[in-house]
Amino acid sequence: MTDRQLIDKAFEAKKHSYSPYSNFTVGAALLAESGKVYLGTNVENSSFGATICAERSAICSAVSSGERKFLKIAVVSGDELCPPCGICLQVLSEFCDENFVVLQLDKGEIKSFTLKDFLPNAFRL
Secondary structure, three states: OOHHHHHHHHHHHHOOOEOOOOOOOOEEEEEEOOOOEEEEEOEOOOOHHHOEOHHHHHHHHHHHOOOOOEEEEEEEOOOOOOOOOHHHHHHHHHHOOOOOEEEEEEOOEEEEEEHHHHOOOOOOO
């Protein structure tokens, strides 16, 4: 799967966002080592702590399906950078090494980052 295809799948997921409070829609497409792609979108809740981000939505779907190894994730909101939040980065670090790839759009250009770029000192047991 190409980076562009993964970005496109993230935009597909974004269409299903439930974000009535922020109107900030996010989509994620997570590529597992198996080759399967898992989609996720943000799902808000009036009790804001119960809100789940697109990245965690995708990883929960993948883990629930038995996946444990991942290659990269595309995260999009629009045409500008939409980096994962700290909680999402920590959850990703549970299953992915520091070289795991996070794809983003920056004014239409695909940018590639590693998990270590965003979370240089991940908490690990």
